[in-house]
Amino acid sequence: MNKRIASIDALRGITIIMMIFCAAFGWNSGLPAWMFHCQCPPPTYAFDPTVKGITWVDLVFPWFLFAMGAAIPFSLGGKLRKGIGMGRVSLDLLKRWLTLAAFGLVLGNAGLITDYSAWGPSLLRLGIWCGLFLALWRVPSGSKIPGWAVNIAGVIAIIALLVVEKFAFGVSLSLHSNDIIIMVLSLVALVGGFAWLITREKPVWRLALLVVVAALKEVSWQTPGTLGMMNFPHWIDWLLNWRYLQYLVVVLLGTFAGDILAKAAASGAALCANPTGAGSACTALLCLLSVPAALVGFFTRNIWVLLAVIASFAAVSLVLTRRDRSAWALIMRIGYACLLLGTIFDPIDGGITKDNCNLSYMLSAGGLACLMSSFLLWCESRAALRGRTLSKTLTMTGQNPMVAYTVTWFVILPLLSACGFGHFMAATAGSPVLGLLQGVILTGLMVVVTCLLSRARIFWRS
Numbered sequence: 044m045n046k047r048i049a050s051i052d053a054l055r056g057i058t059i060i061m062m063i064f065c066a067a068f069g070w071n072s073g074l075p076a077w078m079f080h081c082q083c084p085p086p087t088y089a090f091d092p093t094v095k096g097i098t099w100v101d102l103v104f105p106w107f108l109f110a111m112g113a114a115i116p117f118s119l120g121g122k123l124r125k126g127i128g129m130g131r132v133s134l135d136l137l138k139r140w141l142t143l144a145a146f147g148l149v150l151g152n153a154g155l156i157t158d159y160s161a162w163g164p165s166l167l168r169l170g171i172w173c174g175l176f177l178a179l180w181r182v183p184s185g186s187k188i189p190g191w192a193v194n195i196a197g198v199i200a201i202i203a204l205l206v207v208e209k210f211a212f213g214v215s216l217s218l219h220s221n222d223i224i225i226m227v228l229s230l231v232a233l234v235g236g237f238a239w240l241i242t243r244e245k246p247v248w249r250l251a252l253l254v255v256v257a258a259l260k261e262v263s264w265q266t267p268g269t270l271g272m273m274n275f276p277h278w279i280d281w282l283l284n285w286r287y288l289q290y291l292v293v294v295l296l297g298t299f300a301g302d303i304l305a306k307a308a309a310s311g312a313a314l315c316a317n318p319t320g321a322g323s324a325c326t327a328l329l330c331l332l333s334v335p336a337a338l339v340g341f342f343t344r345n346i347w348v349l350l351a352v353i354a355s356f357a358a359v360s361l362v363l364t365r366r367d368r369s370a371w372a373l374i375m376r377i378g379y380a381c382l383l384l385g386t387i388f389d390p391i392d393g394g395i396t397k398d399n400c401n402l403s404y405m406l407s408a409g410g411l412a413c414l415m416s417s418f419l420l421w422c423e424s425r426a427a428l429r430g431r432t433l434s435k436t437l438t439m440t441g442q443n444p445m446v447a448y449t450v451t452w453f454v455i456l457p458l459l460s461a462c463g464f465g466h467f468m469a470a471t472a473g474s475p476v477l478g479l480l481q482g483v484i485l486t487g488l489m490v491v492v493t494c495l496l497s498r499a500r501i502f503w504r505s
Contacts (some may be wrong), residue, residue: 044111044200046418047117047301048113048117048304048308048423049086049423049432049433049438050314050416050419050420050422050423050433051110051113051114051117051169051301051304051371051416051435051441052186052438052439052441052442053419053423053433053437053438053441053455054106054109054110054113054412054415054416054419054435054441055107055110055111055440055441055442055444056434056436056437056438056439056440056442057106057415057437057441058079058106058107058110058441058443059107059440059441059444059447059448060437060440060486060489060490061099061102061103061106061494062104062107062135062448062487063447063448063451063485063486064483064486065078065079065099065100065103065482066451067451067481067482067485067486068471068477068478068479068481068482068483069471069472069474069477069478069481069482070085070088071086071471071472071473071481072471072472072473072474072475072476072477072478072479072481073085073473073474073475074475074478074479076098077098077099077338077342078098078100079098079100080098080100080101080397080398081094081095081096081097081098081100081101081342081396081397082094082396082397082398088334090398092396092398092399094396095344095393095394095396096341096342096343096393096396097338097341097342097346097395097396097397097408098338098342099338099403101397101404101408102334102338102408102411102412104227104290104397104413105222105290105293105404105405105408105409105412106408106411106415107199107228107444108228108290108293108294108297108456109232109293109294109296109297109300109408109409109412109413109416109488110297110412110441111228111231111232111235111294111297112293112294112295112296112297112300112301113236113297113298113300113301113304113416114297114301115168115235115236115239115294115297115298115299115301116243116301116302116304117301117305117308118303118435119132119136119236119239119240119243120243120305120502122135129240130142132183132240133237133240134228136232136233136236136237136240137233139229139233139236139504140229140230140232140233141229142179142306142504143225143228143229143232143505144225144226144229144230144282146175146179146220146222146225146229146445147221147223147224147225147226147228147229148220148221149171149175149201149205149222150221150222150225150449151220151221151222152208152214152216152217152220153167153168153171153208154220154222154452155207155208155214155215155216155220156168156208156212156214160279161461161463162483163212164212164457165457165458165460165461166457166461167204167208167212168452168453168457169453169454169457169458170200171204171205171206171208171453172370172449172450172453172454173197173200174197174198174200174201174204175197175201175449175453175503176197176503177193177194177196177197177200178194178197178198178200178201179194179197179445179504179505180193180194180197180501180502180503180504181502181503181504182194183500200345218281218282219281223283226281226282226287226501227287227290230282230283230284230287230288231288231290231291231294232294234288235289235294235295235298237289238252238291238295238298239249239298243302246299246302247502249295249298249299250291251283252291252295253291253292253295256289256291256292256295256456257289257292257402257405257406257419259289260289260401260402260405261388261392261402263289263393263403264399264401264402265392269457272429273285276456286427288343289400289405290402290405292402292405292406292409293405293408293409293412296377296381296409296413297409297412299377300374300377300413300416301441303373303374304370304374304420306370307369307370311371312369312370313424314369314370314371314420314423314424315369315370315371315372315420315421315423315425316367316368316372317367318370318421318425318428319425319428322363322364323363323367323416324409324421324422325359325363326359326360326363326364326372326375326421327371327417327418327421327422328420329359329360330360330378330414330415330417331381331414331415331418332356332377333353333356333378333382333411333414334411334414334415336349336352336353336356336497337349337353337382337407337411340352340386341389341407344394346386346389348387349386349418350383350387353379353382353383354383356379357379357383360375360379361376362378365498370420371417371420371421371424372417374413374416374417374420375413375414377410377413378411378412378413378414378416378417379410379414380410381406381407381409381410381413382406382407382410382411383410384406384410385402385403385404385405385406385407385408385409385410386403386407388401388402388406389403389407394445395407419433435494436490436494439493439494439497439498440490440493440494440497442497442502443493443496443502443503443505444505445503445504446492446493446496446502446505447489447490447493448502450489450492450493451485451486451488451489454492455485455488455489455492456485
């Protein structure tokens with residue numbers, strides 16, 4: 044059985060690149076509203092929940108969650124196939140949860156220092172990143188220094204530097220000063236992992252769980268405060284929060300896609316039955332086109348036109364692949380079903396929104412993740428027939444997501460700013476071209492660093 048499906052890594056790589064790019068370009072450079080979170084439009088970028096719609100930026104987080112869910116059957120299933128018991132696998136899930144939560148706490152508190160212009164703050168952020176490197180590094184088994192010793196040294200370094208941050212820079216450290224993205228990832232990875240373990244042989248139970256989570260999400264959206272009794276106390280809600288678990292809708296969708304891919308890999312079946320056929324090529328193109336079509340429809344609020352377009356794409360794709368039962372076709376059908384449901388729920392929910400997110404957003408984003416995965420699976424299958432692979436840049440970036448997530452803000456940007464390149468970043472104000480150029484440069488540097496580490500087989504735990 045193949046240990047990795049390149050398309051999952053590629054989807055994660057695309058998501059990471061999108062994530063860094065949308066945060067790295069000049070926010071005051073005059074770029075249009077569809078280049079930002081739909082509910083945080085220019086020129087003020089203030090959060091406005093009355094704005095309805097989504098942009099490409101709003102797909103970043105759910106696509107990453109989907110890729111994480113799709114990897115669960117491979118990571119946990121691989122351990123079970125090696126004979127590792129349920130107790131050890133469960134313990135590993137708990138350990139991963141706490142590791143990610145600690146990672147989120149460190150990032151959030153280290154991020155309280157935002158002054159990149161002076162060497163002191165820049166060196167502190169760089170030092171914290173080096174501590175994270177040691178703490179999260181998967182040290183090769185043949186290393187002269189035991190991996191646990193390297194990891195503990197990193198933890199000690201992080202604690203020491205956070206103490207410096209508190210007393211030398213006057214920063215008030217707090218459990219509630221955390222990276223919300225990582226905190227959500229930590230909890231849904233835990234619950235999603237256990238959900239897959241319990242239902243791996245009876246996926247209908249997982250489907251029932253998905254329906255329950257979706258129903259609870261819709262109830263909480265339509266009647267705010269109804270589920271208030273489920274809220275955790277303030278002292279622990281930074282770690283355990285019902286709002287985090289709503290994203291299980293996307294993660295569980297990802298596990299179904301992962302099950303399909305794992306089954307195909309185990310049986311040696313082709314991911315795509317006929318990647319050179321005209322029908323599969325047309326279907327793959329429609330999967331790709333569904334992404335911009337959905338974004339334009341939701342952003343411009345032409346919901347009924349969007350529903351007709353997606354229904355047409357789905358009907359054509361189903362006809363062209365009616366005899367295809369390979370992995371990519373099955374995932375494509377799930378994608379269209381979810382996207383159509385998400386579009387239907389748009390008017391029911393009063394308009395799709397990422398923040399505060401509603402069921403329309405969850406289903407639509409999850410469906411688009413399925414469709415993009417199907418397109419990448421077709422590309423992977425077609426490339427394999429020619430003796431090629433998917434883009435190494437995308438797959439290597441996707442294989443080291445935590446490095447890619449942090450290196451821009453903790454290494455690249457502090458060093459560039461401390462070396463005098465902050466003047467260029469200030470010059471991007473009012474210039475869309477310079478603003479985009481800044482994003483391209485910073486994202487490109489992130490990709491280079493991440494790929495170099497991945498090529499050297501240096502990975503962080505994630």
